[in-house]
Amino acid sequence: MVNRAQQITRSALAGYGAAGFLAALSLGTLGVVALKAGGLSGLNGGDLAAIRFTVAQALASAILSVALAIPVARALARRQFRGRGLLVTLLGAPFILPVIVAVLGLLAVYGRASVISEALQSLGFTRLDIYGFSGVVLAHVFFNLPLATRLFLQGWQAIPSEHFRLAAGLGMNSRDISRHLERPMLGRVLPGTFATIFLLCVTSFAVALTLGGGPRATTIELAIYQAFRFDFDLSKAALLALVQFGLTAIAAVLAWRLTRPARLGTGFDQPVKRWDCNGVGAVTLDALTLTLTALFLLLPLAAVALKGLAGLPDLPFSILPAALRSIAVALTSALLTLSLALPLAQTIARTSPHRPRLAGLLEGAGYLSIAASPMVIGTGLFIALFPLVDPARLALPITALVNAALSLPFALRALIPALREVEREYGPLADSLGMRGLARFRLMTWPRIRPAAGFAAGLAAALSMGDLGVIALFADPDAATLPLMLYRLMGSYQMEAANGAALLLVGLSLALFWGFDRGGRVRAAS
Amino acid sequence: MKTPLLAAGLMLALTGMAPAQDKPILNIYTYDSFVSDWGPGPAVEKAFEEICACDLQFTAAGDGAALLARLQLEGARSKADVVLGLDTNLTARAAKTGLFAPHNRAMDENNLPVKWDDPLFLPYDWGYFAFVYDTTKLARVPYNFEMLASAPDDFKIIIQDPRSSTPGLGLLMWIKAAYGDRAPEIWAGLAPHILTVTKGWSEAYGMFLAGEANMVLSYTTSPAYHLIAEQDDTKAAAIFEEGHYLQIEVAGKLAASDQPALADRFLEFMLSEAFQSIIPTTNWMYPVGILKDGLPEGFEPPVPPAKALLFSPEDALAVRNEALDEWLTALSK
Numbered sequence A: 001m002v003n004r005a006q007q008i009t010r011s012a013l014a015g016y017g018a019a020g021f022l023a024a025l026s027l028g029t030l031g032v033v034a035l036k037a038g039g040l041s042g043l044n045g046g047d048l049a050a051i052r053f054t055v056a057q058a059l060a061s062a063i064l065s066v067a068l069a070i071p072v073a074r075a076l077a078r079r080q081f082r083g084r085g086l087l088v089t090l091l092g093a094p095f096i097l098p099v100i101v102a103v104l105g106l107l108a109v110y111g112r113a114s115v116i117s118e119a120l121q122s123l124g125f126t127r128l129d130i131y132g133f134s135g136v137v138l139a140h141v142f143f144n145l146p147l148a149t150r151l152f153l154q155g156w157q158a159i160p161s162e163h164f165r166l167a168a169g170l171g172m173n174s175r176d177i178s179r180h181l182e183r184p185m186l187g188r189v190l191p192g193t194f195a196t197i198f199l200l201c202v203t204s205f206a207v208a209l210t211l212g213g214g215p216r217a218t219t220i221e222l223a224i225y226q227a228f229r230f231d232f233d234l235s236k237a238a239l240l241a242l243v244q245f246g247l248t249a250i251a252a253v254l255a256w257r258l259t260r261p262a263r264l265g266t267g268f269d270q271p272v273k274r275w276d277c278n279g280v281g282a283v284t285l286d287a288l289t290l291t292l293t294a295l296f297l298l299l300p301l302a303a304v305a306l307k308g309l310a311g312l313p314d315l316p317f318s319i320l321p322a323a324l325r326s327i328a329v330a331l332t333s334a335l336l337t338l339s340l341a342l343p344l345a346q347t348i349a350r351t352s353p354h355r356p357r358l359a360g361l362l363e364g365a366g367y368l369s370i371a372a373s374p375m376v377i378g379t380g381l382f383i384a385l386f387p388l389v390d391p392a393r394l395a396l397p398i399t400a401l402v403n404a405a406l407s408l409p410f411a412l413r414a415l416i417p418a419l420r421e422v423e424r425e426y427g428p429l430a431d432s433l434g435m436r437g438l439a440r441f442r443l444m445t446w447p448r449i450r451p452a453a454g455f456a457a458g459l460a461a462a463l464s465m466g467d468l469g470v471i472a473l474f475a476d477p478d479a480a481t482l483p484l485m486l487y488r489l490m491g492s493y494q495m496e497a498a499n500g501a502a503l504l505l506v507g508l509s510l511a512l513f514w515g516f517d518r519g520g521r522v523r524a525a526s
Numbered sequence B: 001m002k003t004p005l006l007a008a009g010l011m012l013a014l015t016g017m018a019p020a021q022d023k024p025i026l027n028i029y030t031y032d033s034f035v036s037d038w039g040p041g042p043a044v045e046k047a048f049e050e051i052c053a054c055d056l057q058f059t060a061a062g063d064g065a066a067l068l069a070r071l072q073l074e075g076a077r078s079k080a081d082v083v084l085g086l087d088t089n090l091t092a093r094a095a096k097t098g099l100f101a102p103h104n105r106a107m108d109e110n111n112l113p114v115k116w117d118d119p120l121f122l123p124y125d126w127g128y129f130a131f132v133y134d135t136t137k138l139a140r141v142p143y144n145f146e147m148l149a150s151a152p153d154d155f156k157i158i159i160q161d162p163r164s165s166t167p168g169l170g171l172l173m174w175i176k177a178a179y180g181d182r183a184p185e186i187w188a189g190l191a192p193h194i195l196t197v198t199k200g201w202s203e204a205y206g207m208f209l210a211g212e213a214n215m216v217l218s219y220t221t222s223p224a225y226h227l228i229a230e231q232d233d234t235k236a237a238a239i240f241e242e243g244h245y246l247q248i249e250v251a252g253k254l255a256a257s258d259q260p261a262l263a264d265r266f267l268e269f270m271l272s273e274a275f276q277s278i279i280p281t282t283n284w285m286y287p288v289g290i291l292k293d294g295l296p297e298g299f300e301p302p303v304p305p306a307k308a309l310l311f312s313p314e315d316a317l318a319v320r321n322e323a324l325d326e327w328l329t330a331l332s333k
Helices: A002-037 A045-078 A084-091 A099-110 A115-122 A133-157 A161-169 A174-202 A206-212 A220-229 A234-258 A280-314 A319-351 A356-371 A374-385 A391-432 A437-465 A469-474 A482-491 A495-525 B003-015 B041-052 B064-077 B091-096 B145-149 B166-193 B201-209 B222-230 B260-270 B313-332
Strands: B025-030 B055-060 B082-087 B121-134 B157-160 B194-198 B215-219 B235-238 B244-254
Touching: A002 A234, A002 A319, A002 A356, A002 A374, A002 A391, A045 A084, A045 A133, A045 A174, A045 A206, A045 A220, A045 A234, A045 A280, A084 A133, A084 A280, A084 A495, A099 A115, A099 A133, A099 A206, A099 A280, A099 A482, A099 A495, A099 B201, A133 A174, A133 A206, A133 A280, A133 A391, A133 A437, A161 A174, A174 A234, A174 A356, A174 A391, A206 B194, A206 B201, A220 A234, A220 A374, A220 B064, A234 A356, A234 A374, A280 A495, A319 A356, A319 A391, A319 A437, A319 A482, A319 A495, A356 A391, A374 A391, A374 A469, A374 B064, A391 A437, A391 A469, A437 A495, A482 A495, A482 B201, A495 B201, B025 B041, B025 B064, B025 B260, B041 B055, B041 B260, B064 B082, B064 B091, B064 B166, B082 B091, B082 B260, B091 B121, B091 B244, B091 B313, B121 B166, B121 B222, B121 B260, B145 B166, B157 B166, B157 B201, B166 B194, B166 B201, B166 B215, B166 B244, B166 B313, B194 B201, B201 B215, B215 B235, B222 B235, B244 B260
Parallel strands: B025 B055, B025 B082, B157 B194, B157 B215
Antiparallel strands: B082 B244, B121 B215, B121 B235, B121 B244
16 A cells, blocks of 8 residues: 555646646746736726627627537537547647648638629628627637537547447437436536636637727727737736636636536447437437538638648748747657646546545646637746846757647646546556556556547647747747747738748648547557 | 755756857847848848957847837846837937947948937938838828828727837828827827727737738838738738828947947947848848848838938937827827
8 A cells, every 4th residue: 555655646746737837828928928027907998898808708699609510519419420520620620730730721601702702792692791709719610629529529428339229229319318318428628628628728819809899999908019019018017917817716716616527437448339319300400510610610721722722832842940949849848748737637537536625726736828818828928037147049849848738727627627538537447456556557547538538648749839929039040940930921921921831830720639649549440 | 845846957958058169159130020130130140240259148128118128127238239129219218328439430321311420329220111012902091190080980990009019100100290289189080090009010010910900100110021921912001191100210329338349339330230120121121221122122111211200219209298298188088
């Protein structure tokens, strides 16, 4: 027992270490900015309006994303069809698109000059006009519906297939299955998913502004940006960042309070087969859901791809080293994400039954990074590092590190439920066999969390590939990454080449995501 | 766990090694598009290094406003010797930091539409803000702000946010300079025609090229880009009777520079033919100097100097908060 205790302490230490690091990165950088400013200054009417708008659009976006994701995930979970794997991967693409690429893709389909608008006009209707609150929500759903779908899908796949078989044996219909199996799962997954998307939308800025139609759509992040560059008022920036943290804290606490622990029982990891939903109605519903979702998400992507293909010949040679740099950053970021997320998730999963507050606190640390303003993290790191080292030399490592931290919430959302399940269901057996340390991790834990880990690593890789927030502050002009190149192309009138770069970026991000995600699922599917 | 070690190794590899240097280094901070492969940066670096026996190193930071913010963060410890890329809406703030040193230089004969006597900053190029449109799609082109305001409801323009973009701030100044106290009224008239406001120039111009709006806020020189680089003569700038607000881009030497002589030499070079002739077809702005071979096709300034609008740096700083409030009020209704 002594060894077991030591083992727990050591891995818990790594978990606390990861949590402390995240707190330092998000709250510490804020502290550095506030320190440089010499305090915090007050908020004015415009700031309050920005806070109101931020909360309203984030709530609407999160509600809609989650509400739409549930039927999509259910359809994906209970249907097997040719191309399903490809669809699941492609549906993940919007989440990793750079903002400007996504906006131009969305406008190609839903904009005033889009095919739909042209058709509407020729039929005597007015052109589509998505600018305003609806445009902001549309774009945020476009970005986040895929993430929500993936998190719910993982929830569904975590229900052991034996349960569905038992349900079928008991003659349960779809409604019974929903009540006994699916709803308890949703109760566990939904609050965290909702909170994650809410937080992502809170820190949104360029999307909200561009599709929001004007300064009515000012978010807190834009106000922070203004404080930095228009007013150079660091104290205002720090205060606004603190407000952003406050909102996050509320969302995180609510999510944690609302999460209902569920016991699902143990299974043998067999693939799921369903007998309850083969009726014409259910099949039609699922087919319709998947078709509409695919159209909504994939049409803008297709527009990006089409424009990109035309622009590929215009790409300069310097795109190659930029792409290689981005891949290096992405791989490093994926590695860092796993080495931060695994110990933290393990610690949280092991703490929870006895000390829920501590587990909540640790999980909160994992959320901190998406609550943090990217602008404040970047500036804080800049202020802290500038006296010590040339920021340009740290551009790529810092990008990898910050993006690893930004990917952590998603990694935790995927890993914690999987780890809890493993510990609860197989932990006692492993204990009784005296399995511990690396052997326990390798034989018991890893095979069961591989899909979640692959997803987390893939997401981290793809997200850091498209990062422009941190790299813009630390940028080394001679070592541009792919997204930086893309923006430079656009800034130099090279729109065609920029479209080509966008396609390359999306392609590489998806390939990395697919590689990790697939790598995680290959064993799981067998 | 081997992964953190491996990660640390990778990070080291990514950081790279600093190259050995014997030549003096001139550090120039500028905005991002200046150093891009299509910007003036590469040609400027090559031309100056041929004559200076030095190593010119650029550091890029977003745009003009981001550049100033970066300098303020770094303070006197900045390694920058020269900052290139501020404009006259920013120079009063920049001067207040006390980080810049006088250039002690008189301007030669030049083609700036206004007289230049700033002791800290020297101009290297300039342009007029203007709305750009597609000649094949727009028949009735507005020739002043009031006509734009009274256009049909579905006539849309895209502008940039003054809080995050230099052209966006330029439009604020343009309307303030042309209409003074009537500015809020003009903004209220424009509000229904503003399709959206973007973070920066690239987003707005990209959306315009995608056909989302009738006009976009850009420069009178934008059509020259399409004409020269793409042989496309369908873009034009709408010329407004009120006159056009100027953007004058400037550079300054830092007081704390450890290469003050080299910095002076660069400023000298900046005003020479070698630098100035690079500007038109890379930065797509009017050069400050008078070029030997004249300006490229499509580059004749379409506005007589008498119609050039510009606040002095001090006035620009004094009016900008009021102008921003008026803008926010008019567009938030």
